[in-house]
Amino acid sequence: MKRIDLSEYGVPEHVVHCVEVPDVGAPGPGEVVFDVLAFPINPADIGFCSGTYRLRPPLPATPGAECVGRVIAVGTGVVNVQPGDHVINLQRENWTQRRRVKGEDVIAIPKNIPIRQAAMLRINPPTAQLLLSDVAPLQPGDWVVQNVANSAVGRLIIRLGRARGLRTVNVVRRESLFAELHAMGADICIVDGPDLAARVAQAVGGAPVKLGIDAVCGEALARIASCVADGGAVVTYGAMSGGQPAIDRGDLMFRGITLSGFMLGRFLGRRSLGEIQAIFADLAVQMQDGKIDAPVAAVYPIEQIAEAVAHAQREAKGGKILVAPNGPV
């Protein structure tokens, strides 16, 4: 079977290699074997390949924070899934054709969710949901401002926020995205840059913005914080600029803004397994009903991993880059 191994940490498209490895074998007691049908290349995977992500295992290492698979065999004692089920995997190392994991690590999902979307259920949808639920107490009608609004997470925040009655100010890098984001429920769209706070205040008619959500870091975070009302909250969950968080000390000291960081695993870790399963069950139904999705720009075979990884790093790529390791999806 084929698997992606990193030979070293470095330029992602140079260090990923599609290698032939022995099959994972039959499932032992309590284990599940599944074929990986599709996986996305997320920014965190790019960081993993670069060696800048929080996890830096010994080499060779296999990347892949999420995937969707089809169960081909289960060991004795496994009751939560059966052969043929579509599953998402709570464990990593998913850039491969086949996985053997503990039964408790996989969650069965409805088979009628399109495979390309199901591949992206595990990380971004709960991230968007918990960013809106766990950071600040928000009521229907409240304003939220976010950057990278056209990212997969940003689009989910627009949709999940609207479903909760929240109103969103969406900061992006180019005006050509406005029509598309408005069509999915964005209240206001704005291009990032100087005077962001003044432009946002004018757009919301002076209403208080309760929460600022940042995935760029650097000065972009400071601009988001400047849009948030006194006493409001700013949360950072990504660093697309590669920078560290910057924030005006006056926003912290005089205006009482609080800044915190979000990591999905840490926030899911506060919940019981039953609560986690309920979150995924709810999001799976929303995905099945077409209420949440993410655009896909291209799907590559596993042998073309270097091209896929390079494509995933392009600006304005227009959607997620997926890999289908066991044939087209």
Ligand SMILES: NC(=O)c1ccc[n+]([C@@H]2O[C@H](COP(=O)([O-])OP(=O)(O)OC[C@H]3O[C@@H](n4cnc5c(N)ncnc54)[C@H](OP(=O)(O)O)[C@@H]3O)[C@@H](O)[C@H]2O)c1
């Ligand atoms: N903390 C967590 O637990 C967690 C979980 C999930 C995701 N994340 C983070 O969430 C962020 C979005 O992830 P995703 O999968 O939704 O991304 P994605 O769909 O791959 O989109 C990437 C986005 O980043 C924007 N971008 C890239 N470089 C940028 C820069 N230098 N300045 C401003 N914007 C830039 C792109 O804008 P253009 O379209 O203009 O190129 C695009 O909107 C990432 O930082 C990711 O690491 C964090």
